[in-house]
Amino acid sequence: MASRPGLQQEAAALAGAVRGALGPRGGRALLVRPDGRALLTRDGRRLLEALGLQPPTARVMAACACRHQSATGDGAKTFVLLLAAVLGAMREGSPRRAARALPAFERRVLERAVARGLRPHLRSAFPAGGPGAELEAAALEALLEAYLQGRLGPGERRAVTLLGCELCARCGARRPPALRLLCGRFAQLHAAAAGLPLARSRVLPGVLLRRDFAAYCPAGGRLRAVLVTRCLRPVLTGPGVECAVRSERQHRAALRWCGGRTEAVMEHLRSGGVRLLLSGVKQHEEVIFYAKLHGVSVVECLSSEEVALISEIAGISPYDPAGDSVQGEIAEAAVVTFCQPLLLGSQRYVHIGFSSAGAFQPHCLVLCAPVDAINEQHAAALHGAFTMLLQLFRAVDQECGAEGESQNGASGVGSGYSPATETRVVTESIACGSSQVSEHQLGACRGETAAQSSDLALQESERPDGTPPASAPGPHSKELSVCTDGADSAGTHKLPALCVGKGPEKAVYGVTQSCPSSILEAGSVLPVGGYFEILLHYYIQHYAKQVQQSAVTAISNVVADALLSIPKALYGTERNGFTKFYLETTEALRKNQPLPVNEKGLESVYCKYQLVTSVLHCVTELLNIDLIIGVKRPLQKIEDKDSDDDF
Structure with missing residues (x-):
């Protein structure tokens, strides 16, 4: 069984490491990463992850605190302080008996x-006159500002709070469906610009893609866009398929067929009103050539997360020309209100405005700060705040x-x-x-x-x-x-x-x-x-x-x-x-x-209640540890190949 004095000492040491960063008056810790980059932070999860803990039970405590913050967006420092206080107060009696009494306490008291x-x-x-369907604007601001008090300095807190409120209001994220998408896709819905003051930060309509145009053909007004996840130029071979070319003439004929097929696909897209091609893979040079020829802009090499975001916002599936025919109707197309390049610092982006098919109104946040580390801190704080707001529902x-x-x-x-x-x-x-x-x-x-x-x-x-x-x-x-x-x-x-x-x-x-x-x-x-x-x-x-x-x-x-x-x-x-x-x-x-x-x-x-119950469950698990085994290599699966006939 785990030694309770040892658990108390380890929890007290963790609490001492994070206590100084607690609350609005807390200080910041300077973390130096292995690559030499420095980060000033008050985030409890980052502090715990940077400690490099050796005792197994201390790592369990830190993991429980970090897991709680990942789920609720808040409470890693408070988790450690409450855990240390509970373990420190258990001075008498059997640890096993105390562990057995914790569930009964949770249920009965x-x-x-x-x-x-x-x-x-x-x-x-929620509004006083109706069910809890939407956050009140005043409550949203009070929740965000209180949350950011423990993570940002007083000079940054107010500005970041207003940015978070504006982003929620424009995205419609005061309701659960839109807020859930904002939390899950926040990494794709914000961009960072270093070397600028925080006051230059903006909430922009649409989505910023971290790519440049492979082909850019300016077009005004509303236009259609398709999403593809494979190269539009046909290939002669594929997995499990062999192509036998017996002469150079046959090879040239095959290449001409591929070029003609590619041109037919681009002509079909252009005739269907498609002026923007969003690709999750790198397209062949012939696709780029015919796209420029027919006035279709191309953005390629999108990440899987960006492809999923576009698909979720616009409500479309990737487009794929059906069989040998390219004359079918293009049903999987999104409506785009604008499409233009954007330069943030030295980074080029593609700025696209989508007409949403759901409750989420596409907007993105441009965070500005003197250095990248501060931008990273602001983004992490806002992401945690939106996760906390989602728990409110x-x-x-x-x-x-x-x-x-x-x-x-x-x-x-x-x-x-x-x-x-x-x-x-x-x-x-x-x-x-x-x-x-x-x-x-x-x-x-x-x-x-x-x-x-x-x-x-x-x-x-x-x-x-x-x-x-x-x-x-x-x-x-x-x-x-x-x-x-x-x-x-x-x-x-x-x-x-x-x-x-x-x-x-x-x-x-x-x-x-x-x-x-x-x-x-x-x-x-x-x-x-x-x-x-x-x-x-x-x-x-x-x-x-x-x-x-x-x-x-x-x-x-x-x-x-x-x-x-x-x-x-x-x-x-x-x-x-x-x-x-x-x-x-x-x-x-x-x-x-x-x-x-x-x-x-x-x-x-809700977050505070979950914090208390999570701490109690962590205490129960710690007090029920019977044996600690140090494993220096990955566990191997042992298969028992013996049968009953061998005995």
């Missing part, structure tokens, strides 16, 4: 603390079957619990407050006995501050824009009730509610600056008191205290900054008053 404790404090990044729902578990039994501890069996992550949860219930959910509720539910029923009639849930909402509820299943006709927010009894709808404390309970609604946000950690710390402590298992209670206290390490690191440079912030926030919670919000930025609650 953490999910309830988020779904019931945090929910009244959440805001929505996700919701976390919990079925009622997860509630039916005996609190006195030990089935939740070490029972092979898998988060995937209890928690459903719903992508693009647009319908907020829907009363439809799936057959699977109804079956889970009907199969749940009243005894099982009542055994785990929490005291919903009493909030942590002692006020009943049916009381008038606090002053902060006016600021909410959250659509929930428990909202009445007046829009008053109600805490989700626990499913008790049989049937698709359950009555608890006079509140009738449909079966599925949502842990997090899509679009949930909170102000930045440690509010999520303080709130979760407060409500974990409250719900931990209602669990009668000592192991789960102990883990709850460990995680609750570990969460405070994040705001402590954020306010570490201010004298008594964290103490003042913590006391003001908890005092407002106890008195049911609005939170003392001092920050303008917002952060995604």
